[in-house]
Amino acid sequence: MTLRAPRPDDIEGQAERNAEGGRYRTAEDARRWITFGITDAWKQRERLMFVIEYQGRYAGTVALEPDVDDNARVHYGLSAWARGAGVMSRAVRLILEFGFSTCGFHVIRWWARVGNWPSRRVAWATGFRLGETIPDMAEEGGERVDAWTGWIGPDDKRAPRYPWFEHPILETPRLRLRTWREDEIPRITTARTNQTTAHFLPFIPQPFTAEDARFWLKDMAEQAAAGRRFNWCVADAETDQGLGNLTMFGIHHGEVRDAELGYWMHPDAQGRGVMAEAIQRVAQWYFDDEGFGGRRLFIRTAGTNTSARRTAEKAGFRHVGTERAAFHISSHVDDKVTYDLLATDYL
Incomplete structure (x- = not known):
């Protein structure tokens, strides 16, 4: 698994992931994002995004969104075919190291809509401390939704802080x-x-x-x-x-x-x-x-x-x-x- 800059051959993979999440309607949106959207976000320091390459192909993205307090929020998304192999957890650990060591962020935050268990599982696996659940924190599909929150510091371990109980039958x-x-x-x-x-x-x-x-x-x-x-x-x-x-x-x-x-x-x-x-x-x-x-x-x-x-x-x-x-x-x-x-x- 590698984090790298986008390439033209990532457009098809980005379009497939967009279709899975229902975020963009056309392949043109994916082409624009891969061709210059990610680069422009870096230049303006709005979002420091990497492409995740796994098994030699585009698998998703992971990013840090800086704020005015020298902290950042982590974003991530993975194509369906690459899930279940710990790919995103490895990608998040890498970008946390980049954020703390290279960028000098003090705290990196995470939040996700309540019910987004895959995102929460990644946050758990990479050592985020779970914070408050905030009512109506975000908008999704034109409606306000509650959100889970979490944070991690530079000296925190990048591993689960507690067990995640799986119920045996x-x-x-x-x-x-x-x-x-x-x-x-x-x-x-x-x-x-x-x-x-x-x-x-x-x-x-x-x-x-x-x-x-x-x-x-x-x-x-x-x-x-x-x-x-x-x-x-x-x-x-x-x-x-x-x-x-x-x-x-x-x-x-x-x-x-x-x-x-x-x-x-x-x-x-x-x-x-x-x-x-x-x-x-x-x-x-x-x-x-x-x-x-x-x-x-x-x-x-x-x-x-x-x-x-x-x-x-x-x-x-x-x-x-x-x-x-x-x-x-x-x-x-x-x-x-x-x-x-x-x-x-x-x-």
Whole structure:
């Protein structure tokens, strides 16, 4: 992979990439950009752009856009045929070195429309610190869109700062643990709108609307990308219908290696031992050295939440403590009970 100046034979590749992104309508736009657009941007110091050459052909571009404070914003785009091989991450690392060492920039910024996961993946892989999500930051297709933001300094490592959790698909004879789909929003809203949830988890909106469900799905994806949470849809292995949700959060690495579990069920799936079975399958993966390699799982719930307590006990967790008046529910502050399971208990 090489970063270089544009050449006439890059025009066809630029036109193909423009067509993929829907940015330009004609091949003439690509010809103008390759022939003199990039050069003019350099001369005016508006955008310091390189062509990415991969496998001997045009693959995309990467650029730095300087600002008046001697900082810059990074831009990048890659042709579809070159994706999935780490090309853009390598290109961004090279231009970061150029920006800090040759140009003397103090900070290089990145932002992308919320939902542009390929761009965020590159920023993650090259060591950017994730900043705030800014509402209505940019315009796209005539509409204002929210944007992820990030930044990196000259002394920062050009490598991920935290893991990006990829959800394994876990199965039992009757269950499949996978991620939720957008077409399952009605199933989620029905499961989350009920008196029990309102009582034991009063911070959850009631009714739980489709908009709430979409926000929740987006948040789960962002937390996985930030190395904070795993979240599985517990589905029927035969019909693939979502039966409930199992989440793992508060994950500690290093010597502690523990994590907390939370769960909820759709009303029509309760009373069948589904969640206890799902928890046991997650525990198997979590404690396995070839899975997550964890040491301890724990569950905390309200003392009067007999259903959640029964599920924890059925899954093999032990009651290890009670904190008096430590769990807020809708009617009062309840006791908080803790259950745990150790790798040594399970194996």
